[in-house]
Amino acid sequence: MLVRFAVLYNASSYGEVVQCALGRTAKVLSEICIIVNNAGVLVVYLIIMGDVMSGSLHHMGVFDQWLGHGVWDHRKMLILLVVIVFLAPLCALDKIDSLSLTSAASVALAIVFVLVCFSVAFIKLVEGKIEAPRLCPDFGSKKAILDLLVVIPVMSNAYVCHFNVQPIYNELEGRSPQKMNQVGRITTLLCIMVYISTAVSGYLLFGKGTESDVLTNFDKDLGIRFSSTLNYVVRIGYILHLVLVFPVVHFSLRQTVDALVFDRSVPLSESRKRSLTLTTILLGMIYLGSTMIPNIWTAFKFTGATTAVSLGFTFPSLVALRLSHGGQGLSLGEKFLSWLMLVLAVAVSIFGVIGNIYSLKSQSQ
Template sequence: MEVQKMSNGHHDLSPDKSPESGFDALENITESETFLHDKTNGATHFTDFEGKTSFGMSIFNLSNAIMGSGILGLAYAMANTGIVLFVILLISIALLSAYSIHLLLRSAEVVGIRAYEQLGNHAFGTPGKILAGCVITLHNIGAMSTYLFIVKIELPHVIQGLMELPDDYNAWFVNGKYLIIIVSVAIILPLGFMKRLGYLGYTSGLSLSCMVFFLISVIYKKFVSVCPVEASKNDIFVNESIYNSADTCEAKFITVNPQVRDIYCQSYYQVSFWLYFKPNEFNFLFFKSQTAFTIPIMAFAFVCHPEVLPIYTELKNPSKKRMQNISNISILAMFVMYLLTAIFGYLTFYAKVQSELLEMYSKTDTLMLCVRLAVLVAVTLTVPVVLFPIRRAVLQLLFPDKPFSWVRHISIAVCLLFVVNLLVIFVPNIRDIFGFIGATSAPSLIFILPGIFYICIVPKEQEPLKSRPKIQAMVFVALGFIFMIMSITFIIVEWVTGMKSIGPH
């Protein structure tokens, strides 16, 4: 990478002289050289990397990072909160997520740094850099494992349904352990080898298209399905076995459960695993409360913070306002998808909607089998987007001053997927492990680190500690600590009381 000294004392990257210089800066950024910025007319001009990803592709990537498997549980969340309360909660969480991204971008604007780990280094030195890198690594490994667990559990059922095979059919191509290895090697790994996150905008667009197909199908089923209470057992649109004659098809606008406080802060990963692997036993684990789990699912519905700064780095003509617009549009788009999915899923099955929406539909319905396959495609194509921040964190922690190397680039991706596959295949009960990771890393990424970075990085001359923006950031950080403490407390109480922990097997 060639760096030229400019007359104003800053360094100028010269992509014309070295075609790999931009990517070198992206993968092996060091604060002493590349995190230099030039301010012209009050605007920060970054010189660490010349991004080439368009505005639209950046929206696809960030939207794909936001879109999570929790969308399948939102109809159940609405059933347990009521339509009005659900909408209020969803709006509030979307606004909090946008504010958190604002704190990150504001900190990056002040110092010209567009890497989470280097923001930690600027705020607290090496310990801050290590903390941020470890938190991102743990959180995203948890997310990757969750996605691959979904593939492991659901893909065999889809194959059996499409090929009309019996449930007890035993062959290697309906064995989830083999399938996740095939998916990882054939799809995820090649995408993970790509040099730039921006290239994944196309696969992110396909992933989002699959989820749009899922949404359209849910809306369609609402209008072609009769009330589940009135449905006969021959109805191909719904799974009749989950209903009884005492159920009614009446929408609730507000539903309040007095036991919300019992499990207010159960972690995202705990909830996710129960949604997918033991939804029928969910109430047993959480003290038979049906409303409370909706809060953590919605709280993490807009998590995308580890991907924000890498996407910002590769953005063409970067600026805080431009990236904030990308974030706002992505959050708004996902808000609309979440809301429509919840409303139409709920109004199809009403109070009897289950924690995993797809389980409500008949497994003999060809359309819904295709929808299940589309959801699996969307989940699979999200994994490479999650992989990029982990690799960047590893490079920052272990090889901060090394030039770009294809061997290192590929090796890290292979090792990460190898570790995640081992976890998914061989660990019989992984829920508690990732429950603890989710309880610590997710609040840190959403609330604590963005707020602390903002407080430490933005100069007191610009915003004193007693200014309203700094006070708001302090409250935001305090909320994160409260959330984390309560999450960890409930996990420890569960372990101490010896409550039976049932996870994916």
């Protein structure tokens, strides 16, 4: 529906579609949501890289296992090195189609990660080395129930890519709403398969000991042949995956910041100096955020309950319902889906925020 209305109203970005339906104020609000959401996701990526390379509280990092503890596995230094050497050159690119090869490579690495996890889980299952997992959630306390509700907004982070739809559509060869819908459906199906496979195989392998950043679990013997090699393949492969997908998320972040701050200036693609300046500032702020936020769960809980839900469910449903009154009618099924999305978005936000506040109070006590 976003693509359909973007074409009808000649909108070139997510914010412009929102403005057509809900006005200038809503556009600014949606752009702020994109900035907070994408910055939060990129901070999470750097935290994961730091966890894998230098280790976390209960798990050893790759460099610590290879070379022992020393200055070379200092978390902040390693993250800064990755930002400068690998991420900055990719993030400096001007067009999203320049990242097509890196995006394809990142998907391939994610699939390799899933295949390795599933293969290890299957081998251990056949050999009878896996304990029966708990299949039902714990409802024994109010905290357990709220923790379960917080999982829903965290999961919503995984499916929020709506702000990238319009930039991709703008550079799509032979573009049409039908072709973009097909691309979106294939991508969504692939993501669902990867996410489910990762969750199932990870929980089968590590059970109650599964960390919020499951990659940190791959620092111990998996109980099969070539365990050490597979551990390194999984962790290093996923770091490369994050390095390659990082610039795609950063692209929409930079475009949105430019649209919000330099609204009346020439397009960002025509100002190389402004593009590089924004890239440098954003990477610096994201790096600082990754050094201050303790873990990925903290970041995901808040972005999931607020900005991710707004971008993925609230704004799209409001756009569809509002513009449908302007002569572009929705079918009965589309109206039902739009209202359902809106109601679910409000419910998820309320429960997510309440759960986050309760969790913070519990930790402070």
